[in-house]
Amino acid sequence: xxxxxxxxxxxxxxxTFVAEFNAPVDRVWQIWEDxxxxxxxxxPPGWPATFDAHDVTPGGRASYYMTxxxxxxxxxxxxxxxxxxxxxxxxxxxxxNENGEPDESMPVTKIAxxxxxxxxxxxxxxxxxxxxxxxxxxxxxxxxxxxxxQLVAMGMEDGMRLAMAQIDELLAA
Amino acid sequence: MVTRLSDDETDAVFRALADPTxxxxxxxxxRQEQSISALAERYEMSFAAxxxxxxxxxxxxxxxxxxxxxxxxxxxxxxxxxxxxxxxxEFEALWRERTLRIEELLADPADPASETxxxxxxxxxHP
Numbered sequence: 040x041x042x043x044x045x046x047x048x049x050x051x052x053x054x055t056f057v058a059e060f061n062a063p064v065d066r067v068w069q070i071w072e073d074x075x076x077x078x079x080x081x082x083p084p085g086w087p088a089t090f091d092a093h094d095v096t097p098g099g100r101a102s103y104y105m106t107x108x109x110x111x112x113x114x115x116x117x118x119x120x121x122x123x124x125x126x127x128x129x130x131x132x133x134x135x136n137e138n139g140e141p142d143e144s145m146p147v148t149k150i151a152x153x154x155x156x157x158x159x160x161x162x163x164x165x166x167x168x169x170x171x172x173x174x175x176x177x178x179x180x181x182x183x184x185x186x187x188x189q190l191v192a193m194g195m196e197d198g199m200r201l202a203m204a205q206i207d208e209l210l211a212a
Numbered sequence: 213m214v215t216r217l218s219d220d221e222t223d224a225v226f227r228a229l230a231d232p233t234x235x236x237x238x239x240x241x242x243r244q245e246q247s248i249s250a251l252a253e254r255y256e257m258s259f260a261a262x263x264x265x266x267x268x269x270x271x272x273x274x275x276x277x278x279x280x281x282x283x284x285x286x287x288x289x290x291x292x293x294x295x296x297x298x299x300x301x302e303f304e305a306l307w308r309e310r311t312l313r314i315e316e317l318l319a320d321p322a323d324p325a326s327e328t329x330x331x332x333x334x335x336x337x338h339p
Contacts, residue, residue: 042311046299054300056307062318070314080313083306179303187299 043174052181063171064154067126071095071152086113097122101140116141121151128152146186151178152199227274234255234265241275242288249283273297 041173060067070076074090082088082105092102093124103118121129129152134145157174180186228260229235233255240246252262268285269275278285 042308045225045304045307047297047304049297049300052300054303054307056304058307058311058314060314062316066318067314070317076317079317083309157335177307179307181300181313191299204243 052176052184053188054179055110055175056179057155057174058177061171062173064156064173065125067154067173067175071128072124094122095119095122095128102135104135114139118161120149127155146182146190148190149178149180151180152176226297228274229267230267233262236267237262237276237286238288241286245285245287247280247285248277249282251286278318292297 041061042060043058043059044055046055047053048055058075070080072095074093076088077093078088081103085108086105088103090101090103092100094100095112097119099119099122101119102114103116104112104114106112114137115134116135116139117130118133119128119130121127130151131147133147134142136142153176155174155176156171160170181190229238236255237246237251240251248262248266249259251266254260256261259310263284266275266277266284269286270277273289275286280285
């Protein structure tokens with residue numbers, strides 16, 4: 040597992056998650072910038088995400104929905120607050136109604152992503168032997184404990200439990 | 213839908229609360245923060261034994277311990293911090309799982325963008 044660290048700060052309501060990948064920074068940037076790649080990993084298991092708009096520019100918006108096991112759709116939106124390719128991305132992640140408009144009554148999570156070269160190849164631009172590594176730091180900030188409760192209590196929960204089970208399987212293998 | 217603790221966390225909480233001394237420590241700590249030495253005076257057991265009970269509660273994330281001068285202060289963290297930690301843990305699990313999928317995606321020898329959509333330029337990822 041390439042998870043380097045994960046730090047929960049229950050007072051600031053932040054989760055800082057650090058992982059490293061065997062790919063150069065430019066390559067890891069693509070998994071965020073390209074909606075077709077993003078769709079392959081964003082949604083929890085059983086809830087694949089489909090992005091129908093993805094404007095990765097400062098002030099730009101993304102629109103997506105996750106499709107549940109029963110075919111139910113959970114629409115969401117992103118609002119990009121910071122974009123500095125290929126190293127920095129920050130956005131608000133919220134829920135939308137059936138018309139794709141932001142649902143003000145629902146929690147908004149702030150997510151800030153930093154990509155930087157990791158490991159022996161300090162340039163991070165891709166060594167000749169392909170050994171470049173990238174460190175991805177993701178800071179998730181929640182507005183309040185109530186909103187965190189609300190988020191976890193929603194449909195994402197099942198997916199996350201399933202995810203944990205899958206990880207256990209992988210680790211046991 | 214109600215959020216549950218993981219099985220391990222639930223076990224730790226129930227184990228911690230299965231002992232009458234520990235339940236008493238927790239009740240006192242909820243009302244008011246307690247020093248371990250003050251707690252030790254209340255029970256007919258050694259300081260070390262009280263410390264052990266406190267450690268069990270601490271591991272179950274039910275109380276937190278803080279050093280203040282020579283004193284060790286015990287405080288309940290039931291309502292807010294433990295809950296927040298648990299909830300943040302749900303998102304930690306989500307990110308662990310996403311990390312595995314990203315790894316798979318990055319290891320995929322096929323151009324990941326070519327399967328389902330018209331391709332967009334990806335040259336910049338390849339020096």
